[in-house]
Amino acid sequence: MKCLRSVLRVAWPAQLRPFITQIPARFKYTQHQGVKGIRNRKSFYEAQMQAGLQEQSDPTAVSSGDMRFLDDRAYDEVAGGAMRISRDVATAQHVFILQPYVKWSAKRTTPDNVTPDDQLAEATALIHSLPNWQVARSLKVPLESLERKTLFGSGKLTELKQLMTDLRQERQVTCLFVSKGTLSFAQKQFLETEFQLPVLDRYSVVIQILRLHATSAEARLQVAMAELPYIWALAKDASVTQTRRQGYSLSDLQKEILRTRERKLRAELDGVRRQRQLLRQKRKQQNYPVAAVVGYTNAGKTSLIKALTVQDKLQPRNQLFATLDVTAHAGNLPCNQQLIYMDTVGFMSDLPTGLFECFVATLEDAMLADIIIHVQDLSHPCHSAQRAHVESTLRSLAFSIAGGDPSAGQLPPIINVYNKCDLLTPKAQLAAVAQLQNTAVGHLISARAQTGLEPLLKDVEKQILAATGRRKLQVRVPSGGPEMAWLYKNAAVVDTRADEQNAEKILMRVVISQRTLEQFKREFC
Template sequence: MHCLRKLVLIIRDSLPPSVFSTSPRISKLANIVCRLNHEFLPSDIEMAEETEQERTEYQELANYYLGTIAGAHRVFIIQPYIKWGPGKVKNTTPELQLAEAEALVKTLPRWAVVDKKCVPLLSLQRKKLVGSGGLNELKKRILTADYVTAVFISTNMLRLVQIAELQKEFALPVFDRYSIVIHIFRQHAKSPEAKLQVALAEIPYIWKKMIESNVDGKINLEESRKRLLQGRQGKLKKALQKVQERRTVVRQKRRFCGIPSVAIVGYTNCGKTSLIKALTGDLSLMPRNQLFATLDSTAHEGLLPSRMKIVYMDTIGFIQNVPEGLLAPFRVTFQDAIDADVIVHVVDVSHPDREAQVDHVRATLKSLLIEDRPVIEIANKCDLVEKGTIPEDTIAVSAKNATGVDLLRKKIEEELVRSTGQMHIRMRVASGSEVAAWLYKELTVTNAEPDSENPQYMYMDVFATELQMHKFKRFLKQ
């Protein structure tokens, strides 16, 4: 990887500056996008040295509290729900929650759902979670099912005592949503940055379980485990801080160059990557029909109807019913969305649980955003629903068929011009002059036509911010 990076730098430095200012393939925007997507190499974010013993001890600790997913599992899913009272969820149903739990399990390689059941409860705090009658019924159903090897309790985080009691009753490993999502993250984390964030996301779960337990009653053993976890957490946070600093620098450079950004956000598997592929025409993007297929925040260059250059930011998907600590390390990734000029909230309008998903994304965005940002809410997968079911004021899109994509680009442009203070200006400049070259290089030129009265001059329509106009004036004085 280092050799490749050096080769790219050597090639770049050997080319004349004019190549970068004139070639549409090697543009300033492409360079920034490249930095956003490839700046964080393993050497930049790897943890400080760990001994083999420390790695082995941590792996044993993680396996004990998170469980292991080696090989395959045949899973029985239990979807608990509160029947009434303040804990009752009102914007979805147990059946829809169970369907999402099943999708989570199927996301893991070689895992299969053998059977499933919704279980009504009055509280999620009981030691065995389920009463004796309901517990016996579940045990019988698991025994009669076709070879169950694990049980998934689809609630955000079980207490250690609950896991221990249920494992004792079922004689099977028990997983909650936090542990299942972590294992999915481990499977899908490919880049060093994603792996770093996943590694940090594991630790709050292990800490909570360690606090709840006094394993073996051996104080010295517990103290050594705490020191191990504290040391690892400190190294991970330090590495993540470096990533955050790098991303901040890249965002500042992008803003200095006057390149607007649009964050594509939404519930997991709503079609964000497919939408970016449709908006940019980038055939290298390979969307996957999986939960949490995207764990990295990646940048993709695009053009709006006016030929304005922008950057689309792909982001990790949101999901309900997981503790905040699970996604906290990914705030570095979310920061690209938080700082975007415009946010596009992608809604899977064909999903039966879309109401709960939309509520969750809206609430999460509200908690993340410090300042107001324009949010465009679109109905994706409109080809999968009947006509007339989407409100008239909502942009209906099919990323797969490219339906509504042109309308969305136009809407994004309108919001960007409004939010970034872009001005549309017509200028008369000498044809082939340094001024014309500067405008092409630094601003968004939407149209250029010769002056009918004097062909030595041309009219250029440009989009520019106030800062860019100041730069232009300084250039003219040189």
């Protein structure tokens, strides 16, 4: 195979070369002067495609569980060229954070109670979630609009370039993070040319975090699927007219690489959905109620499940997107009814909904649960905005899972849980308690300090009994008889006591569904 001899003529500093994935020559590159782009006839992609066709005659057939295509060099080159980042997140980076915000409220898309300082703090937390990544400098930049190609005005751009040049000379910055959901192709290309640094947006940084925390096969599949919409968006944004002036576009072969990968990922994820559907059916047959625990990222979902289930093996982490897999954990309600808690991936604002739609294969467990426990970080200054974002995302996901049918996309009952109250000042705690007493819309708890859990469990029990059609009954049965053994096996026994009127009988308080009660009557009555 011939070596690749042509790459984009971008003069990156030497210390950035391990970080940046060079864009191969198969990206059609056109200079500003209108010179025709250079394109290799015999490329690494073509050799890979030919090898793939020889190994697999049917391109639509995907063997279940075979995920070797996730480690595909051809795709890595396409993804690295589009996203400007390598797959190695362990490389140390010094990041300059720019937090743009719209000055005029009429054009602002963020909630009014979310300040630029709050946005900058979240952007900083994103960078700190990656090992060996440090914040070299952070800056808030007021703008008139987020849609301009240059993003910044000429005066601000000159000021930023000078600041960036000084930091780069001191080797204090290696990349630029513009804390905006997604940058357009034109914006990213312009900023990289002006600052001579790789430019990341929120989507690409979150992808890096997801790659780091994706350890299971399901998580790796869903993260790989989440990358594709971002790459396609950049390719579509680089239209023919724009390409002649400022950038590249994907070749037909590269588009086929993306389509083939997307087809394989969808096939694997369909298998995951079928497997999870079988697990849900099995839980339904065994009559297990399910409570899905959802919330903003790092709100304390895993910590709450650990407190409610008393499972020492759960190790919550103070990191964004620490949980990517939907996992099931068994616990008991005060009535001794067993309950399955489903831990889910956290949400985050200013990200396309399509990023989380890639996790539908596992988020279906939350949408199809009997109740939803919405955990919120009460100590966060933007907890009300976070709550609204999670609720809107849940409605969007329910609508998507229901196939666009509004009548079928109804959410289960939601219990609001306000976590981390121990981090509030005493005055703020009193104000929060007073507000909850007036509205009666949630529970004030601390999962770490394990306070406020008993009222929450009682509310969960009440909602579960109502949602699953269970009820509490007192049954008089022979002491030590088969009826007792049957109820212990098929119902939740709250307590037992001797019958004062008949020493041979015993009174059992049980939680039982109507269907199970009918089975008991047919068996013993």
